[in-house]
Amino acid sequence: MALPPQATSITTPPDELPLELLHGELIFSGVLLSKDKEGDINELLSKLEFIGFSTGYRLIERLLKDSTRFKDELDTIKFICKDFWVAIYKKQIDNLRTNHQGTYVLQDNCFKLLSKISATKQYLEHGPKFLAFTCGIIRGALSNLGISSVVVAEISTMPTCRFHITIQRAT
Amino acid sequence: MVMTIHNLYIFDRNGTLMFYGEWNRKKAGTMNKEEEGKLVYGMLFSLRSFLEKISPLDLTDNSFCYRTSKYKMNYWESPTGVKFVMNTDLSSPNVKDLLRVIYQMVYVEYVVKNPVCPMGEYIHSELFAQKLDELVKSSLIYTSKTS
Numbered sequence: 001m002a003l004p005p006q007a008t009s010i011t012t013p014p015d016e017l018p019l020e021l022l023h024g025e026l027i028f029s030g031v032l033l034s035k036d037k038e039g040d041i042n043e044l045l046s047k048l049e050f051i052g053f054s055t056g057y058r059l060i061e062r063l064l065k066d067s068t069r070f071k072d073e074l075d076t077i078k079f080i081c082k083d084f085w086v087a088i089y090k091k092q093i094d095n096l097r098t099n100h101q102g103t104y105v106l107q108d109n110c111f112k113l114l115s116k117i118s119a120t121k122q123y124l125e126h127g128p129k130f131l132a133f134t135c136g137i138i139r140g141a142l143s144n145l146g147i148s149s150v151v152v153a154e155i156s157t158m159p160t161c162r163f164h165i166t167i168q169r170a171t
Numbered sequence: 172m173v174m175t176i177h178n179l180y181i182f183d184r185n186g187t188l189m190f191y192g193e194w195n196r197k198k199a200g201t202m203n204k205e206e207e208g209k210l211v212y213g214m215l216f217s218l219r220s221f222l223e224k225i226s227p228l229d230l231t232d233n234s235f236c237y238r239t240s241k242y243k244m245n246y247w248e249s250p251t252g253v254k255f256v257m258n259t260d261l262s263s264p265n266v267k268d269l270l271r272v273i274y275q276m277v278y279v280e281y282v283v284k285n286p287v288c289p290m291g292e293y294i295h296s297e298l299f300a301q302k303l304d305e306l307v308k309s310s311l312i313y314t315s316k317t318s
Contacts (some may be wrong), residue, residue, distance in 0.1 A: 017284070020284060021284070021286075023286075024284075024285075025286065028286045028287075116280060116281055116284040116298075117286075117296070117298065118296065118297065119301065120298070122298070123287050123296075
């Protein structure tokens with residue numbers, strides 16, 4: 001039986017699967033939605049984002065135990081793109097852009113939580129639900145490094161997505 | 172030698188038709204897919220229990236096939252009861268391995284790991300259909316077809 005060459009690389013190792021399945025269930029099980037406000041998408045998204053925030057806040061602590069201090073903000077963002085992303089999604093961010101004024105755009109061309117769902121415009125309406133948790137993770141990680149930020153995500157075609165990080169300056 | 176994959180049915184444990192894929196079906200069915208799925212499942216269900224009852228040995232394999240003078244129907248069942256049924260022509264070798272790979276590489280990856288796909292319902296994911304098509308077309312049985 002000849003297999004297409006990419007066939008073996010797409011399978012998730014079993015140790016990462018529980019997280020993936022748990023994440024999917026968090027979104028679709030309705031556990032996060034209170035009974036009387038069923039279907040309120042914003043409530044779901046903010047709960048997912050908060051779960052992500054706490055996760056990221058704690059996770060960065062664990063990941064930094066062997067790391068040196070960061071030079072500056074860009075250095076911190078680079079850490080998020082490389083080691084942090086590898087720790088969660090086993091790959092690096094594919095593209096990082098910045099305007100050097102506190103706005104960073106992180107692009108992942110094959111975001112893991114979307115890669116099994118669609119490669120076209122199908123199911124695009126479900127996209128935001130799959131990104132809220134990760135937005136929270138980034139915000140939480142930065143927050144524990146003393147950087148307060150707003151993180152939003154966008155999808156044009158699955159499984160490519162972009163995370164926009166806007167650093168909040170103390171005025 | 173001409174080898175062909177005609178079509179593929181996927182049933183869940185309860186006999187619901189989860190997917191139907193078609194590649195070289197020369198004679199169009201006379202009924203709708205849902206009706207046809209029920210007919211195919213009913214036949215397989217009976218055939219399977221028939222095989223178990225009359226078998227002179229313990230059946231350890233979760234697959235079987237039957238052949239007519241024109242085509243061969245191959246059946247493979249996962250331990251969880253997902254049933255894969257593929258019609259091929261007579262000269263094709265056993266497609267049991269292909270069916271297992273479809274289960275592992277396509278069904279598990281793009282249905283089980285896709286929270287948007289509810290379990291036990293017809294699969295509407297385009298990504299699933301696309302990956303399945305790629306896998307079938309890259310298999311030896313399909314590629315050695317001389318049309």
